[in-house]
Amino acid sequence: MIVMMVVFSSTLLISTGLVFALIRTDAGRLWAGGHLVLSAGGLALTINAATVHLVEVGAVAVMVYLAGKLTIYCGVRVHQGLPGFTRMQGAAVVVTVAAALDALTGPHPVLQLHRVAYVALALLSLTTILVLLRSRVRHSEIGLPLVLLASAVQLCAQLYGASAAWQADNAISASPFNAANLTHDATYNAVVVLAPLVATLLGLFGFTVMALEQVIANKERGARIDGLTGLLNRAALDNAASRLIVSALRNRQAVACLVIDVDHFKQVNDRSGHRAGDAVLQAIAEALDNSRRASDVAGRYGGEEFCVLCPHTDEHQATALARRILRKVRAIPLPGPAGKFASVSIGVAQLRDDGSDSVGLWQQLFGNADRALYEAKRRGRDRYVLASTLEREEAIAAAAEMERASASDSAMASVMDADAQSDPALAADLPGDTR
Incomplete structure (x- = not known):
């Protein structure tokens, strides 16, 4: 009894502090609050068993203990992204309370009450294990195994206790808090009394670690996610790009980059306000996220400019993604007059290894895509332009300009030569004249 009082008193004080420490996390708040209620119920059970032995007090303490375990289970569900409390849980609570009241009014109420409690606790432990085993949360490396172990210990103890309660005769209470039982069956007391205490301490520690x-x-x-759009922020995008480029160079794989800018976005802010502009950015970010492949990396580079990195993809393959983005964005209605929809301009470029480091190559890749983006803007917006196409066009234009300049120089030289032939005095001033 003394050990149980010490343990429950300790967990009561610890969980009280944790309620304030974890109050800002939904699951942590439920876990700490559940352990607080559970510890209060366990302490009340122990004190009642050691002093007055009132069945009614024991029944209330059992219900409080079960309420704490249920609160902890709700915290587990919230942690896994599930609804904390469901209709099925509500129905189970009603059935448990009804069974407890029926046990109190029937013969041998203590034995019947603990049968109900053992079954309810075993079901809670089992459902907790099942929910945790289907966990989609991957950031728990220490806390999750501890909680699974604590729940497994609790389940085994409650199953053993339920079995003993059903096999017990009506003259002997199955309560682990009955002082007479503590000297009769050492195995029973070790499993049903000590195991839940160990599980409670282990679970409290495990849940605390999971919350942290x-x-x-x-x-x-x-620190990595843009608060408005949910995509990577600029710093995280730069880091991801450097790692991706290093991997691509090592494996000799292609990498494509799409730089995307929202068309006429300033007009949206000026006409409808910044909140409406934020809603448009969120809708476009969702369109980007839904258009990209699982291996693609999408981020908000700043303002109304976005970027998508496509591993194992060359420039021409990336045009499929560009077309999907254009199509999805064209379906986003703009605030204000009906019939107006959003549009974006996209520049597409492919990584080219020129011997620079990953940071330099990323800057070059982004710069090429950015130049293609501004060309798309110049050509009328709501389209994409390939950096390689732009470079070819610029090279052709430069060659044509050189040809025109050469032809102009040749024509000028011909004119000057003709003038020199007709005017000997002028010929003496021509460059290269040796006469």
Whole structure:
């Protein structure tokens, strides 16, 4: 009894502090609050068993203990992205309370009450394990195994206790808090009393670690994710691009880059306000996210400019993504007069290894795509332009300009030569004249 009082008192104080420490996390708040309620119920059960032995007090304490376990289970569901409390859980609570009230009014209420409690606790432990095993949260490396172990220990203890309660005769209470039982069956007391205490301490520690891991993961995510659009921010995009380029060079793979800018975005802000502009950016970011492949990296580079990096993709293959983005964005209605829709201009470029480091290659790749983007703007917007096509066009234009300049120089030289032949005095001033 003394050991149980010490343990429950300790967990009560620890969970009280954790409620304030984890109050900003939904799952952590439920876990800490659940352990607080659970510890209060366990302490009340222990004190009642050691002093007055009132069945009614024991029944209330059992219900409080079960409420704490249910709150912890709701925290597990919230942590996994599931609804915290469902109709099925509500129905289970109603059935448990009804069974407990029926046990109190029937013969041998203590034995019947603990049968109900053991079954309810076993079901809660089992469902907790099943939810955790289907976990989609991958940032818990220490806390999750501890909680699984604690739940497994709790489940085994409650199954053993339920079995013993059903096999017990009506003259002997199956309560682990009955002082008479503590001297009769050492195995029973070790499993049903000590195992849940160990599981409670282990679970409290495991849930605390899981909550702290979630806080750390959220902070890391906040440092990498753009708060408005949910895409990578500029710093995270730069880091991802450098790693991707290093991998592409090592494996001799292609990498394409799309730089995307929202057309006439300033007009949206000026006409409808910045909140409306933010809504448009969020819709376009969602369109980008839904258009890209799982291996592509999308980020908001700044303002109304976005970027998508496509590994294992050359420039021409990336045009398929550019067309999907254009099509999805054209379906986004703009605020204000009906019938107006959003559009974007896109520049597409492919990585070219010129011997620079990953940072230099990333700057070059982005710069080429950015130049193609501005060419798309110049050509009327709502389109994409390939950097390689732009370079070829610029090379052709430069060659034509050189030809025109050469032809102009030749024509001028011919005119000057004709003038010199007709005017001997002028011929003496011509460059290269040797006469």
